[in-house]
Amino acid sequence: MVSLAITxxxxxxxxxxxxxxxxxxxxxxxxxxAQMLLAAESAASSGGFDxxxxxxxxxxQPPASxxxxxxxxxxxxxxxxxxxRPLLRRxxxxxATLGGGDAGTAITAVAAAVLCADLLRFDLESSxxxxxxxxxxxxxxxxxxxxxxxxxxxxxxxxxxxLAALQIAITALARADTPGEVLAxxxxxxxxxxxxxxxxxxxxxxxxxxxxxxxxWAASVPxxxxxxxxxxxxxxxxxxxxx
Numbered sequence: 001m002v003s004l005a006i007t008x009x010x011x012x013x014x015x016x017x018x019x020x021x022x023x024x025x026x027x028x029x030x031x032x033x034a035q036m037l038l039a040a041e042s043a044a045s046s047g048g049f050d051x052x053x054x055x056x057x058x059x060x061q062p063p064a065s066x067x068x069x070x071x072x073x074x075x076x077x078x079x080x081x082x083x084x085r086p087l088l089r090r091x092x093x094x095x096a097t098l099g100g101g102d103a104g105t106a107i108t109a110v111a112a113a114v115l116c117a118d119l120l121r122f123d124l125e126s127s128x129x130x131x132x133x134x135x136x137x138x139x140x141x142x143x144x145x146x147x148x149x150x151x152x153x154x155x156x157x158x159x160x161x162x163l164a165a166l167q168i169a170i171t172a173l174a175r176a177d178t179p180g181e182v183l184a185x186x187x188x189x190x191x192x193x194x195x196x197x198x199x200x201x202x203x204x205x206x207x208x209x210x211x212x213x214x215x216x217w218a219a220s221v222p223x224x225x226x227x228x229x230x231x232x233x234x235x236x237x238x239x240x241x242x243x
Contacts, residue, residue, distance in 0.1 A: 005121070006082060006083075006120045006121055006242070008209045008210075009120070009238060009239060010231065010232065010239075011210040011211075012079075012120055012205065012206055012208075012210075013079050013231045013234050013235040013238070014205075014209075014210055014218065014227070014228060014231035014232075014235070015179060015204075015206070015208060015209050015210045015214070015218070016075060016079060016116065016202045016205040016231075017036070017037060017040060017202070017205070017227045017230060017231050018179070018201075018205060018210075018217075018218045018221045018224070018227055018231075019179040019198070019200075019201030019202045019203075019204055019205035020033040020036050020037075020072055020198040020199070020202040020205075021033050021034075021037065021198070021201075021221045021223060021227060022179065022180075022183060022201050022217075022221045022222075023183055023186075023197035023198035023199070023200060023202070024197070024198050024222070025222050026183055026187055026197055027193060027197045027198070029064075029065070029194060030063070030064040030065055031063075031069060031072070031194050031195045031197060032064075032065045032068070032069025032070065032071075032072040032073065032198060033072060033198040033202075035058075035059060035063055035069065035072065036073055036075060036076065036198070036202070037223070037226070037227065037230060038057045038059060039054065039057075039059060039072075039073045039076045039095060040079070040230045040234050041057075041230050041233070042054050042057055042059070043076045043077060043079075043080045043234060044076075044080075044230060044233035044234040044236075044237050045233070047237050047241075048091070049077060049090075049095070051094070051098065054095075055098075059073060059095075059098060059099060060098050060100075061099065061100070062099055062100040062101075063099065063195075065194050065195045066161075066194075066195070067100075067101055067102070067105045067161065067162050068159055068160070068161060068162045068164075068165035068194070068195035068196070069194075069195045070095070070099045070100075070105055070106075070109055071096070071105075071108060071109045071112040071166065071195065071199055072112075072195065072198055073095045073096065073099060073109070074091075074092035074093075074095045074096055074109040074110065074112055074113040075092075075112065075113055075116050076234060077091035077092050078092065078113035078114065078117040079116070079117075079120075079206075079234055079235075080234060080237060080238050080241070081238065082116075082117035082120050082121075082238065083117075084241075085114070085117075085134070088113055088114070088117055089110050089114065091113075092109050092110045092112070092113035092114075093106045093107070093110050095109065096108075096109035101162075104140070104142075104143075104162070105162050107135070107138070107139055107140070107143060108143055108162040108163055108166055109162070110135075111131060111135060111139070111143060111147065111166060112166055112169075112199065112203075114130075114131050114134055114135075115127055115128070115131050115170075115203065116202065116203055116206045117206075118130050118131065119203055119206040120206050120207075123207075124170075124173050124174060124207065128170070131147055132144060132147050135147075142163060143163060146163045146164075146166055146167040146170075147166075147167075147170065148167075148170065149167075149170055149171040149173075149174035149175070150167065152175075154171075155189055155191075156171055156172070156185075156186065156189040156190035156191070156196075157190070157191055158190065158191040158192055158193075159190065159193055159194055159195055159196035164196070165194075165195045165196040165199055166196075166199065168186060168190050168193065168196035169186070169196055169199040169200035170203075171185075172185040172186045172196075172204075173200065173203055173204060173207065177204075177208070178208060179204040179205050179208065179214075179217070180217060181204075182200050182201060182203075182204040183197060183200060183201050183204075185200075186200045
């Protein structure tokens with residue numbers, strides 16, 4: 001456990017967005033990261049969940065990567081209100097259902113968003129414990145069973161469904177540290193990873209943030225300038241809401 005306060009929030013928001021885009025580049029196909037950036041820009045512009053604005057950005061359409069890509073669209077709302085659990089859960093759920101997600105995908109998106117918010121303050125083990133406690137009474141066992149890393153010797157499976165994508169990301173976070181190392185872990189051991197690459201990169205960014213050594217990496221991601229501007233605007237909104 002690190003701190004009850006969020007330190008370096010702007011850097012962490014930047015790292016989340018950059019990690020997702022870096023994952024999409026590594027996947028070589030659409031993972032849902034581009035739509036996550038659109039959701040971040042919407043959240044920063046409106047200061048909340050603006051359904052009309054999100055629809056105007058095409059976020060009422062399902063992602064090309066399949067339902068696992070909807071988990072990424074929930075993360076900007078975790079960054080916008082990381083300490084307001086009811087609000088971030090509600091907005092994460094709405095983001096997933098707006099894009100056509102079913103009930104299982106929506107609750108998995110809530111899990112991803114809560115984990116992202118907690119990784120801004122806590123280590124992985126503490127964040128997972130808090131997440132399981134949060135979802136204990138409402139999440140299906142199929143989800144609760146996925147909220148832990150796979151055995152150290154286990155290979156990462158494919159990420160064709162949201163549950164698998166989330167567990168792949170969690171496992172990579174347990175096995176590696178920096179966003180680059182986490183992405184390498186998924187790329188090396190997962191079976192044709194797609195959305196899990198961006199999800200793992202984003203969650204690694206929430207946990208670590210950016211330090212001076214990461215500057216070159218952050219500048220190399222696709223749409224780096226746009227990512228930086230969106231991150232700055234979203235972090236500014238979040239900071240204002242934190243008071």
